[in-house]
Structures are given as C-alpha cells and as structure tokens.
Amino acid sequence: xxxxxxxxxxxxxxxxASIQAVADVLRSNWITTGPKVTELEQxxxxxxxNRPTRLVTSATGAMEIALALCxxxxxxxxxxxxxxxxxxxxxIVKCGARPVFVDCDLVTRAIDLAQVEAxxxxxxxxxxxxxxxxxxxxxxxxxxxxxxxxLRVIEDAALVQxxxxxxxxxxxxxxxxxxxxxxxxxxxxxxxxxIVVNNEAEAQRVDILRFHGISKxxxxxxxxxxxxxxxxMSDVSAVIGLHQLAQFDTFMAQRQVLAERYFERxxxxxxxxxxxxxxxxxxxxxxxxxxxxxxxxxxxHTRTSFRNALNEAGIGTxxxxxxxxxxxxxxxxxxxxxxxxxxxxxxRETVTLPLHVGLTLGDVDEICxxxxxxxxx
Numbered sequence: 001x002x003x004x005x006x007x008x009x010x011x012x013x014x015x016x017a018s019i020q021a022v023a024d025v026l027r028s029n030w031i032t033t034g035p036k037v038t039e040l041e042q043x044x045x046x047x048x049x050n051r052p053t054r055l056v057t058s059a060t061g062a063m064e065i066a067l068a069l070c071x072x073x074x075x076x077x078x079x080x081x082x083x084x085x086x087x088x089x090x091x092i093v094k095c096g097a098r099p100v101f102v103d104c105d106l107v108t109r110a111i112d113l114a115q116v117e118a119x120x121x122x123x124x125x126x127x128x129x130x131x132x133x134x135x136x137x138x139x140x141x142x143x144x145x146x147x148x149x150x151l152r153v154i155e156d157a158a159l160v161q162x163x164x165x166x167x168x169x170x171x172x173x174x175x176x177x178x179x180x181x182x183x184x185x186x187x188x189x190x191x192x193x194x195i196v197v198n199n200e201a202e203a204q205r206v207d208i209l210r211f212h213g214i215s216k217x218x219x220x221x222x223x224x225x226x227x228x229x230x231x232x233m234s235d236v237s238a239v240i241g242l243h244q245l246a247q248f249d250t251f252m253a254q255r256q257v258l259a260e261r262y263f264e265r266x267x268x269x270x271x272x273x274x275x276x277x278x279x280x281x282x283x284x285x286x287x288x289x290x291x292x293x294x295x296x297x298x299x300x301h302t303r304t305s306f307r308n309a310l311n312e313a314g315i316g317t318x319x320x321x322x323x324x325x326x327x328x329x330x331x332x333x334x335x336x337x338x339x340x341x342x343x344x345x346x347x348r349e350t351v352t353l354p355l356h357v358g359l360t361l362g363d364v365d366e367i368c369x370x371x372x373x374x375x376x377x
Contacts, residue, residue: 007363008316009354010184010289013251018243025239036235040242041194047162047245048196049172052203055238056210059158059180059193060087061231063128065209066154066176066195067095068228069202070126077123081111082325082335082343084130088156089324092128098333100124101325103340106293108276110137112342113145120149130156131163131170133288134259135276139165143174154178158193161186162252162286171196181237184356186251186288187244189237252286254357259287261364262353267372271295273349291320293349299375303351309374315367318352 025031037055045053056062072078074096080088082101092099102115111129127146129137146153157163157170158180164170171177179185181192197203208215213228244251263277273293296303307317323343325335337344353367 006314006316007354007359007367008356009318009352011356011358012183012188013247013357014188014240015243015247018240021239021243022236025235028235031236032234033232034235036238036242037233040189040238040245043242043245044194045196047169047171047248048177049169051172051196051198052200053171053194053196054203054206054210055189055233055241056193056195056231057233058191058231059156059178059182060091061210061229062178062193062195063087063091063154063156064094064229065206065231066178067091067097067126068209068226069176069197069205070152070154072097072125075123076125077121078126078128079116079119079124080128080324081109081130082323082340083109083321083346084156084324085158085321086324086327088128088130089327089330093329097125098123099324099330101330101335101340101343103342104346105137106342106345107273108132108135108137109346110135111142113138113141117145117149120151124149124151126152126154128154128156130158131160133159133163133275133290134285136160136163136165136170136285139174146175152176158182158185159288160286161288162248164284167284176202181241181244184289186255186286187241187248189233189241189244192233192237192241251357255287255355258355258359258361258364259290261361262290262355262368265365265368266292267368267375269294269299269372269375271298287355289318289320290353290355291350292353293346294351294375295349301375303349306374307351310367310370313370313374315370316354320350320352321347323347 076097077100078092078097079100081104083104089099100119103112109132153175155177157177177196179194181189209228210231213224213226214222215225
C-alpha cells in the first residue's frame with residue numbers, strides 16, 4: 001500500500017545541480033569561508049541595490065552583529081514588536097539592552113509606529129521591526145520617525161526577501177537589514193543569513209565581528225579589537241545559496257501563484273482573518289508563509305485539536321508566532337497579558353498552513369477543503 005502524502009508546512013527545494021555543486025566544493029578541500037562565500041555576497045549585494053552585504057551563519061547572528069554595529073549595550077533600549085520570532089528579543093537581551101515591546105497591526109502585523117513613538121525615551125537607540133509576508137508596514141513613515149529622533153533601524157527581513165516597497169527591494173534602502181536562509185525561508189543555505197549595511201566601513205566591521213573580533217596587523221599577526229563570536233558561513237552553504245539565488249525569481253513566482261490560490265479557495269468563515277494581499281502601498285511582495293487567524297472556540301475546536309485534525313489528514317502546520325512579551329524572559333521586564341492585544345490575539349489564533357514550491361494548486365485546494373470540513377464538523 002502506498003503511504004499517504006504528507007504536506008509539510010515548509011520545505012526546501014534543492015536541485016540536483018546544487019547537490020553536485022556541494023560535492024564539487026567538498027572535493028576542492030576549501031569547505032569553510034572562501035571564494036563561494038565572496039561570490040554569493042556579491043550576487044546578493046546586486047539584489048540589494050549593490051549595498052554591502054555579508055553572509056553569516058544565521059539571521060540571529062546577523063541581528064547580534066547589527067546590534068553591535070549600532071553599539072548597543074547596557075542601559076540602552078531597543079523598540080521591537082511583540083509579534084515576531086524570539087530571535088530579536090533574545091539578541092537585544094543578550095547584548096545587555098532592554099527590549100521595549102509595542103503592538104502590531106492585526107492584519108499586516110507591521111509594527112505600530114504610533115506606539116513606537118510613544119515608547120521613545122532618552123535611552124532608545126534602535127527600532128527593530130519585523131516584516132511579514134503579504135504587505136510591509138509604511139516604510140516611509142518608519143524612516144521618517146527614525147530620522148526625527150535620530151535612531152538606527154535594524155529591519156528583521158527574514159520572511160520577506162524579494163519584497164519591494166514602492167519598487168525598491170527590502171534591503172536596497174534604509175539602514176541595516178537582516179535576512180534568513182533557513183530551510184523554511186524564500187531561499188536556503190541550509191542554515192545561514194545575511195546582513196546588509198550602509199557602507200564599506202560598516203562592512204569591514206562586520207568582517208571583524210563575524211570572526212572572533214580579529215583584525216590582522218601589517219606583519220600578518222592578529223589582534224582582537226573587540227570581543228565577538230564566530231558567525232562566518234562556509235563555502236558548502238554558500239554554493240547552495242548560489243544555486244538557490246539563481247532560481248529565486250522562479251521560486252517567488254510559484255509561491256505567488258500558491259498564495260493567490262489560497263485567497264481564491266480558502267473557505268469563507270466568520271471571524272477568520274486572512275493575511276494581507278498586497279496592501280499598504282507596496283508594489284510587490286513575496287510569500288514565505290500563509291498564516292490565518294481562527295477563533296477556534298467558535299467552531300468547537302482548540303488550536304491543538306484543529307492542528308491534530310489537519311495532521312491526521314496529512315497536512316503539517318506551524319505556529320507563527322507566539323507573543324514575545326509573554327515569554328519567561330520578557331516577563332522579567334514586567335510584561336504581562338493584556339498589554340498588546342493584537343499580538344496576543346495573533347499568538348492565540350494563528351496557524352501557519354503549507355506554502356512552499358513543492359506544493360501544487362491541487363494541494364492547496366485539498367488543504368482548503370480539509371480546513372473547511374474540520375471547522376464545519
């Protein structure tokens with residue numbers, strides 16, 4: 001008997017050519033940071049308006065380096081959204097600063113700029129928004145606010161590589177942007193990330209920060225100019241990224257078709273909130289994931305029972321994301337339930353449905369059909 005198909009909510013698409021390229025790198029005996037890393041950095045930089053781009057081992061590492069670039073430490077405050085993955089909060093805390101959470105829009109999940117402005121104090125140094133698929137927040141207003149208060153901006157763009165604001169790709173404008181190449185992102189290097197900075201001086205500091213804080217002296221001996229960790233990417237990962245980047249436009253076009261199918265076929269159910277579909281003034285957007293908000297109790301379910309029913313039907317799901325301010329780490333700073341209602345509703349009701357280039361339109365049709373049956377029954 002043939003095993004039933006299980007549709008994962010995310011999975012990478014690796015070509016045979018990329019697998020062969022990995023073998024070629026392994027045979028070259030240059031498997032750590034080398035020419036493939038440089039090649040991928042240059043190729044990515046071209047997609048980011050030729051801004052300096054550096055590869056690191058993860059988007060989390062990119063955030064840590066970005067905060068160091070902004071000289072964030074004890075006594076500083078970083079304003080960020082309560083609705084995001086945990087990495088932004090963790091890196092703010094790790095560098096000794098205080099995370100200052102604000103709420104987000106219920107549909108776009110964009111950081112609430114009115115709350116950002118109200119939260120600014122003399123200790124505020126950085127605004128760190130997280131971008132979500134479907135629609136960016138108002139980027140012009142974000143940077144106008146940052147300029148008015150002389151604040152740095154670190155954009156968490158892990159979910160939106162390829163998205164554009166008024167014709168310009170995220171990362172091609174603004175301040176610092178960080179990207180993720182985890183297997184569930186728009187392209188992958190297995191694990192990995194990138195940081196896009198403003199000038200070569202910042203890029204040179206990233207070079208130091210991503211490798212122990214080491215600087216080479218004129219006599220080729222080494223010095224440690226500032227304490228740092230190790231975040232350098234390998235050529236093995238970079239060569240996968242080169243092949244992924246070559247397929248990137250095709251991947252994004254496929255994801256767009258699948259997202260459009262979700263909007264066409266998703267059952268019309270009272271109280272269910274779909275993601276935005278190109279709202280907020282941007283001219284183009286990419287689709288990394290498809291998250292919906294469901295008031296489960298209205299349909300006789302909990303989120304756990306709903307996800308279990310989909311799992312039994314061969315459909316994998318995720319939760320994107322829990323509310324950061326309600327984690328144990330954040331509660332030490334005095335955060336509690338009721339402070340950010342949109343982020344908390346998203347945390348209660350969100351479910352991430354399958355969206356990746358391994359899916360077909362028929363898969364989306366079946367997923368939408370199963371969702372409708374489960375919630376109706």
